[in-house]
Amino acid sequence: MTRILTLPYALLAYLIFLATMGYFLFFLAGAVVPITVDSPSQHSLTVAIAIDIALILLFAVQHSVMARPAFKRMWTKIVPPSMERATYVHASNVVLIVLIVFWQGIDIKLWDIQQPIVRTAIWVLYVFGFLMVPVVSLMINHFDLFGLRQAWLHLKDREYQPLPFRTPLLYAIVRHPLYLAWGAAFWITPTMTAGHLLLAVGMTIYMGVAAVIEERDLVGVYGDQYRKYQKDVPMFVPRLGSRLEAEGTS
Numbered sequence: 001m002t003r004i005l006t007l008p009y010a011l012l013a014y015l016i017f018l019a020t021m022g023y024f025l026f027f028l029a030g031a032v033v034p035i036t037v038d039s040p041s042q043h044s045l046t047v048a049i050a051i052d053i054a055l056i057l058l059f060a061v062q063h064s065v066m067a068r069p070a071f072k073r074m075w076t077k078i079v080p081p082s083m084e085r086a087t088y089v090h091a092s093n094v095v096l097i098v099l100i101v102f103w104q105g106i107d108i109k110l111w112d113i114q115q116p117i118v119r120t121a122i123w124v125l126y127v128f129g130f131l132m133v134p135v136v137s138l139m140i141n142h143f144d145l146f147g148l149r150q151a152w153l154h155l156k157d158r159e160y161q162p163l164p165f166r167t168p169l170l171y172a173i174v175r176h177p178l179y180l181a182w183g184a185a186f187w188i189t190p191t192m193t194a195g196h197l198l199l200a201v202g203m204t205i206y207m208g209v210a211a212v213i214e215e216r217d218l219v220g221v222y223g224d225q226y227r228k229y230q231k232d233v234p235m236f237v238p239r240l241g242s243r244l245e246a247e248g249t250s
Ligand SMILES: C[S@@+](CC[C@H](N)C(=O)[O-])C[C@H]1O[C@@H](n2cnc3c(N)ncnc32)[C@H](O)[C@@H]1O
Pocket: 136, 140, 163, 164, 165, 166, 167, 171, 175, 176, 177, 178, 179, 180, 211, 214, 218
């Protein structure tokens, strides 16, 4: 039964993710869609800040806890292993939709660049940064990240093999290009409100902590290979003039 259900379950998670991400592009831009990061709050400033912080914490806890090996070991006693990653994607979708729906905008402008050419250039950079998120996910294994590979292997009755350690393209320059792309999406805007800043700061802190925790797990999985990678390649900020040969540490 799970053999038949796993692939549609994972595909549904993936499609909802794509739709949510499409919405999120405009949510962060504060344009086109009805609810955005700048939608005015109906609450006092203190309550609005408290709700926003609770939403960021919910996002951080769900993403961090469900990605830990110990949680996965326990969780896969309930959820079939082939559905574990797709379930993570479903949960992440729910959390992101909750964040979008309940986010409280705080309309205090910290910067507001109106010069048309500069404003357009910033929008172009924003879209580029945002689109780097799916592009970077393709560099390691997009379909594994979204649970589709696990579901496909299960359908074909083939055993799941974890991804090998790799350092392709941007992974030869920094260890966390996906978080860097997310950072660009959160920070690059011609009009920064206090609500948007709260989201950008909260997510940046979360990604910093998540990267440290993720690396502990990666050292556990890949051992000295990952330790060497940590020595050779910076976490977030590229070092001028130094770049691993793509795939060089694999
Ligand atoms: C959401 S991705 C984020 C990757 C990274 N933190 C980044 O910002 O690009 C997390 C998954 O990527 C995998 N991963 C991260 N770096 C990797 C590497 N160099 N080779 C293979 N898998 C990697 C981890 O095992 C984890 O399952």
